[in-house]
Amino acid sequence: MKSAIAVEKGAERYADGDLHPFDQKNEMFKRPLWDPMMLDLGKKFYFDRISPRNTPGYTLYDQALVNAAWRLEDDCAQGVRGGKMGMYAWDWAGKFSYPRVRKGLKVKVGDPNLMSRNIKKAATFFGASLVGICRVDRRWLYSPLYLITREGGKVVENDLPETLKYAIVIAIEMDYEGIGTAPAHPASAATGLGYSRMAFTAGLLAQYIRGLGYQAIPCGNDTACSIPLAIDAGLGELGRNGLLITPEFGPRVRLAKIFTDLPLTPDSPIAFGVWEFCQICGKCAEKCPSQSIMRGGPTSETHNISNRENVRAWHINAETCLAFWVANGTDCATCIRVCPFNKPWGAHHEFIRWVISTQPRFNRFLLWVDSALGYGKKKAPQRFWGGSSLTPPDILEE
Amino acid sequence: MKSAIAVEKGAERYADGDLHPFDQKNEMFKRPLWDPMMLDLGKKFYFDRISPRNTPGYTLYDQALVNAAWRLEDDCAQGVRGGKMGMYAWDWAGKFSYPRVRKGLKVKVGDPNLMSRNIKKAATFFGASLVGICRVDRRWLYSPLYLITREGGKVVENDLPETLKYAIVIAIEMDYEGIGTAPAHPASAATGLGYSRMAFTAGLLAQYIRGLGYQAIPCGNDTACSIPLAIDAGLGELGRNGLLITPEFGPRVRLAKIFTDLPLTPDSPIAFGVWEFCQICGKCAEKCPSQSIMRGGPTSETHNISNRENVRAWHINAETCLAFWVANGTDCATCIRVCPFNKPWGAHHEFIRWVISTQPRFNRFLLWVDSALGYGKKKAPQRFWGGSSLTPPDILEE
Numbered sequence: 097m098k099s100a101i102a103v104e105k106g107a108e109r110y111a112d113g114d115l116h117p118f119d120q121k122n123e124m125f126k127r128p129l130w131d132p133m134m135l136d137l138g139k140k141f142y143f144d145r146i147s148p149r150n151t152p153g154y155t156l157y158d159q160a161l162v163n164a165a166w167r168l169e170d171d172c173a174q175g176v177r178g179g180k181m182g183m184y185a186w187d188w189a190g191k192f193s194y195p196r197v198r199k200g201l202k203v204k205v206g207d208p209n210l211m212s213r214n215i216k217k218a219a220t221f222f223g224a225s226l227v228g229i230c231r232v233d234r235r236w237l238y239s240p241l242y243l244i245t246r247e248g249g250k251v252v253e254n255d256l257p258e259t260l261k262y263a264i265v266i267a268i269e270m271d272y273e274g275i276g277t278a279p280a281h282p283a284s285a286a287t288g289l290g291y292s293r294m295a296f297t298a299g300l301l302a303q304y305i306r307g308l309g310y311q312a313i314p315c316g317n318d319t320a321c322s323i324p325l326a327i328d329a330g331l332g333e334l335g336r337n338g339l340l341i342t343p344e345f346g347p348r349v350r351l352a353k354i355f356t357d358l359p360l361t362p363d364s365p366i367a368f369g370v371w372e373f374c375q376i377c378g379k380c381a382e383k384c385p386s387q388s389i390m391r392g393g394p395t396s397e398t399h400n401i402s403n404r405e406n407v408r409a410w411h412i413n414a415e416t417c418l419a420f421w422v423a424n425g426t427d428c429a430t431c432i433r434v435c436p437f438n439k440p441w442g443a444h445h446e447f448i449r450w451v452i453s454t455q456p457r458f459n460r461f462l463l464w465v466d467s468a469l470g471y472g473k474k475k476a477p478q479r480f481w482g483g484s485s486l487t488p489p490d491i492l493e494e
Numbered sequence: 495m496k497s498a499i500a501v502e503k504g505a506e507r508y509a510d511g512d513l514h515p516f517d518q519k520n521e522m523f524k525r526p527l528w529d530p531m532m533l534d535l536g537k538k539f540y541f542d543r544i545s546p547r548n549t550p551g552y553t554l555y556d557q558a559l560v561n562a563a564w565r566l567e568d569d570c571a572q573g574v575r576g577g578k579m580g581m582y583a584w585d586w587a588g589k590f591s592y593p594r595v596r597k598g599l600k601v602k603v604g605d606p607n608l609m610s611r612n613i614k615k616a617a618t619f620f621g622a623s624l625v626g627i628c629r630v631d632r633r634w635l636y637s638p639l640y641l642i643t644r645e646g647g648k649v650v651e652n653d654l655p656e657t658l659k660y661a662i663v664i665a666i667e668m669d670y671e672g673i674g675t676a677p678a679h680p681a682s683a684a685t686g687l688g689y690s691r692m693a694f695t696a697g698l699l700a701q702y703i704r705g706l707g708y709q710a711i712p713c714g715n716d717t718a719c720s721i722p723l724a725i726d727a728g729l730g731e732l733g734r735n736g737l738l739i740t741p742e743f744g745p746r747v748r749l750a751k752i753f754t755d756l757p758l759t760p761d762s763p764i765a766f767g768v769w770e771f772c773q774i775c776g777k778c779a780e781k782c783p784s785q786s787i788m789r790g791g792p793t794s795e796t797h798n799i800s801n802r803e804n805v806r807a808w809h810i811n812a813e814t815c816l817a818f819w820v821a822n823g824t825d826c827a828t829c830i831r832v833c834p835f836n837k838p839w840g841a842h843h844e845f846i847r848w849v850i851s852t853q854p855r856f857n858r859f860l861l862w863v864d865s866a867l868g869y870g871k872k873k874a875p876q877r878f879w880g881g882s883s884l885t886p887p888d889i890l891e892e
Binding site: 213 | 543544545546554555557558559560561562563564565566568569570580581583587588593594595596597598599600601602603604611612615616619620669672683686687690694697698699700701702703704705706707824879880887888889890891892
């Protein structure tokens, strides 16, 4: 019972006109550094730290969990700022390079199919929840780049070599219980942990490819847009919430990618009924705390410069979204929590996914069942911590 | 059906005389840097890289997997060399310190029991397979330390503050299929991945504790001996193979620890029949490729300066063990693979553990069954890679 079917077009299927590389300075987390309209919000987002509260999900426990979850990304990867360091280094790096492989060896790739299987085994071994391969469509590269440095934002050319013709896209599952508390902090902790795990797995997989004698560039959010690459690599479809929806975890994943010149066989893009289901569902739009998600049918209408032109889908209002994050004191994942495709693993969910992918006439009924069963409802953050006995701590100020 | 029972003594139970801190320069991976007897072996171990072979488990795929698995430990932690950097940094570090928590806040710990539950939730969330807490017995600290630096070995005092009275010990499960190929490279890859995951989880957990306003020092193999700390923290017993045997995974774990001044409740040490079972079993001793594991009953007899004095157990001959690693071209985990306590999760295994812990008279019969069922046999490395179709690659030399 396979719920996803191979389709011809990847991210290209959402085109409504010519698609061009996206100028990274227009991306939501970069505009607060230069856009006069966003400077005030940006200061709050990047520098204000609100005090912990006695509200479950907003205590110092919760805040500290978020902070810790990001540790590897923040200190040894920095993909959200531009990458190119630590686990996202573009080369071997380290003081003890090539420590366990002889230098100058290169695998002769006889069969790219076998090589692709081999890479997928390594990716899974290193912690990838899903892995797919695509040819690099350079329209998905950010160009130019906009890096966050200690001195502020910086525009630079995208120097990803054209010889790296393949991208390996990995998805990292985020914690179901954590996301279930969105928009409270345990959801942000699940997000932060996703970022740190992205860096872990992409960094190790890139090093594996280097050990086979090929170039490999591991990236988090930097260098290129992950979602179109993931769609091209057959990991899922685009959803109303602007996120990649995967058959296995719905939108409850984070994405990383490794660019390489290792000869591989691209996977086929897939469809499994998301496009149709999102048209009748609107849970994310309805439940979004800042009403930043469009209702109605797909459109190429955009909100502002943070949306990509000539895409017919549902565009997110990233300005109001970020404003809610600042007011909330942490990021939000409500549109991930409430999505009917966000389910823990279960054979019955497998079956329903198959129905959605083959019998769209049941979509409205299934949507009704989903709500009736209480899926997507916010879970009490105390339960994430293992019981209501965990009361908010007293805080001493030093 | 609980297989492990609380016992009074932790690692102290193996004492046969006074125990003192271990001089780290006598530890097996440090002696190759200074001990005249070990210098030749050390050069090979640290600098020679043998060519890949056409033997499954020893190809360039396998070697590259090992190299990649160690990436985080090698580049962003270095616990095997001395720690104190990257994920094992002793303080907040990073260019963006305290990014998601306000400075100067401190949780008032009303109930150390609740705090311990909270810490265990965070540890598990960050990837710990097992977690336990003990008071720090400073006899388990290395003293003095012996660090591996770019300029060679260096003796320094152990400056772990005495105010850090508790250790949180985490165990990271290693891949069952990988370890099953020992002493081939996929087992080393499982080991390397264990080291990288140790750094990941310990680094995040330490950051969490700092966010609560307390000191936390994350360590891999550095700073203190992990096994006695883990025994004190109730994670398992000492086995004939010189390793910690846990009820859940047997010896198939790696250990990391976080020292902290956060008030916690120590766990009770446990026993579940390992001491008795190891006396009638001798699989690790029988199958050890270098015959570095003692047969017969427990003894305080040592092989050389790499063994701790006044411990009555089974001492490993680390010299012959390391010599086999060098000859093998990678480390070995045969004593982990063949141990009857090394099992994947399964309800029937839970039951048998319960029998072992309560009805030792069946030990010989169970040992016979274990062998008869073929557990512990070396698995073909091709199967690890997903099928015998994966033939060794042709290698180009550049």
